[in-house]
Amino acid sequence: MTDTTTIKEPQKRSLATLAGLIPFLSPYKRQFVLAGLALIVAAGATLAIPYAFRQMIDLGFGGKGISNPTHIDLYFLALFGVACVMGVAAAARFYMVSWLGERVTADLRSAVYSHVVTQSPQFFETTKTGEVLSRLTADTTLIQTLVGTSISMALRNGLLFAGGLIMLFVSSAKLSVIIIVMLALVVLPIIMFGRRVRKLSRASQDRVADASAMAGEILNAMPTVQAYTHETIESQRFSGAIEHSFQTALQRIRARSLLTMMAILLTFGAIVFVLWLGAHAVIQGRMSGGELGQFILYAALVASSIGALSEVMGDTQRAAGAAERLLELLAAKSPVQSASHPAALPPRTAQGAALILDDVAFHYPSRPDTLSLTHFSLSINPGETIAIVGPSGAGKTTLFQLLMRFYDPQQGTIKLDGVDIKSLSLHTLRNAIGIVPQDTVIFSANAMDNIRYGRVGASDDEVIAAAKMAAADEFIQRLPNGYQSFLGERGVRLSGGQRQRIAIARALLKNPPLLLLDEATSALDAESERVVQGALEAAMVGRTTLVIAHRLATVQRADRIIVLEHGHIVETGTHASLVAQGGLYASLAALQFNTDSQPSIR
Structure with a gap:
């Protein structure tokens, strides 16, 4: 794939360049x-x-x-x-x-x-x-x-x-x-x-x-x-x-x-x-x-x-x-562009969004010889909660980036509610998806504005309600100025768990039909995880959820578990059925049982 966004050295430099102004x-x-x-x-x-x-x-x-x-x-x-x-x-x-x-x-x-x-x-x-x-x-x-x-x-x-x-x-x-x-x-x-x-x-x-x-x-x-x-x-x-x-x-x-x-x-x-x-x-x-x-x-x-x-x-x-x-x-032209005549998504249902990935293959432009996903096919029903597990580098985060159209696959199609995501405007697509990334981003603003980033027009009451759902209200109230407290550049005034709860509140405020959780509770202690896990389960009602999971508690509650290795699906099933198969999932689960007081899967 040609890297069309690379800034290239011009072939000829002259004052004629100023005509571009x-x-x-x-x-x-x-x-x-x-x-x-x-x-x-x-x-x-x-x-x-x-x-x-x-x-x-x-x-x-x-x-x-x-x-x-x-x-x-x-x-x-x-x-x-x-x-x-x-x-x-x-x-x-x-x-x-x-x-x-x-x-x-x-x-x-x-x-x-x-x-x-x-x-x-x-x-x-x-x-x-x-x-x-x-x-x-x-x-x-x-x-x-x-x-x-x-x-x-x-x-x-x-x-x-x-x-x-x-x-x-x-x-x-x-x-x-x-x-x-x-x-x-x-x-x-x-x-x-x-x-x-x-x-x-x-x-x-x-x-x-x-x-x-x-x-x-x-x-x-x-x-x-x-x-x-x-x-x-x-x-x-x-x-x-x-x-x-x-x-x-x-x-x-x-x-x-x-x-x-x-x-x-x-x-x-x-x-x-x-x-x-x-x-x-x-x-x-x-x-x-x-x-x-x-x-x-x-x-x-x-x-x-x-x-x-x-x-x-x-x-x-x-x-x-x-x-x-x-x-x-x-x-510089981005290879990912909104459709010139964008389609519309069907009206949102009470169950959430349907998602279909058909024979998707993808490699990063900077690594053209290494496939991150290959022959990846998956059908997800509205309201379903899917846990995605696998070793590091298996393609879990890559899958989320393709769903958000940060990149386009070199092969295959991705459909949201039956509509190819390439035929949607980027605004429509991304407005239908909420994501809590593994690397939490906190802006140099107060707590209220950081959460409101999920939906700019939200009222203060809606922001506070989302914070309560994410178990963030309590620690925000203890800040010197409450929701008006400045959080510092990149959220340096907060702990890792607090930053993650801010990000969860932001996604919940957006209230999308499709929710992507990239190890959303990885930085939380046991008590905070229990509270946030309950909030996430409540938030999953009425929407489709994909979870990159590492805690067994999350995995066991999923409707299905998708096990990735080297960019393709190697196992699919529930926790019990996969453990019984004795495959990759069973070995990862056994490893975590033996090494972590609170078992988890990477």
Whole structure:
């Protein structure tokens, strides 16, 4: 099976990548037009200043101006008026482009996150969550810089460059031709080094993502790290990753610094040479002092525009790398998709859901040569409770993942109430299934919100009722703020058994026709298990239940026991009949009887 969710290295990297951001920019055409108008006005005012200086020099300080001081007053007032227009327009431009930068970045982050959370677990087999977080933060910040600053700066300096160039020809065509030829020689090294900066920018961002992924993994496993006294080792590993990131960034900084230095030196070197020629032209009477002053100011504008454009090019190269990485995330397609024209489930019955698995075969995308389930067929009646047992790696949890459509089997069909689950929308399917996983997930929220995660619209009374059914109400009431108590990141303020009861309450609140219990009482002590087991038995009424069981009490109460080994069913029956057969189940049961004061089956 092709891994369609893997983030692939692009075959070609270029600034054309930024075209992928157009869908995020197009909704804000009005703001772009307003920013463009402000930019044009500000650039026009800037280009008017050198001409005003020429008039002031030639007319205000020339022979005609000395006898009429009013000229000087008028020219200075006009110059101040131009500065006012430029200031207002620049402020308007800054506000609009900054607003656009923040707005587009927010939209991009939301789009990437919304897309990532729809990916199947296959995506996260090949992509580290730390890398995704790096792209959501560091890379989107670079896009914000591009939209909120770099694009505006590029357009502004592009206008100044074009307008300044035109006015240079108006001032002196001969000097302008010379300076253009010399400036053309500056472009080649800028392009060459620009490519190197872009490659190093992508490499630098990748190293930062690697370090973020490492930090996220270690911070989520701090108890294990500290239990094995690996604090120093992990600090050294992270420091090494950061140092690698720094060295890569240093190469980018050196290349960009060299790019900036070459652009400035070559540009201003050309200008100084041309001004030397202009000075001789003034001495020889071929230019006025005002014309030379105007030419100098326009040449400075052109030169500073080129320098600014080289800076912007560096930011743009980095943003291109960031956009490339973000667009890769957005382009990742999950192999598990809702049906384009989804079917509907029949009305729910009082007994629960019917489930049929027909000749199912499945292997994980990351392990294509190892079948987790093979020729698996099973028919479950509404309201039936099925216990699934077997040694570790037999395919028990895999079965649950296929039922939830976290993955699709490579062969066979799965039907819920007679409807192929592939023809259902993912929302419809998963809304009909409640699951209590073996690895309980507790969110950084209070107890009330953690349980309400099972059904967002549930009232407080319904949440409390579910907690009572799961034997969680008593310990929640003892928390400092009761149901409003913050449970800590990943539920660190609770014991393992308490976390599991929260998860059970969440599933009970959902009230689905099909209930999946993946060793739901594995972290409970004997007393809590007895209470929760009673609650689960009550919850099983009116619904179909599949239990990955390890306690004999659960197994013995099941309508049927399915014994898995190497991905296929090897035995089916009740506890008594299977023990009598003397097969795998009997050996597992005997082993647990001999090794556990409270017998259990793995």
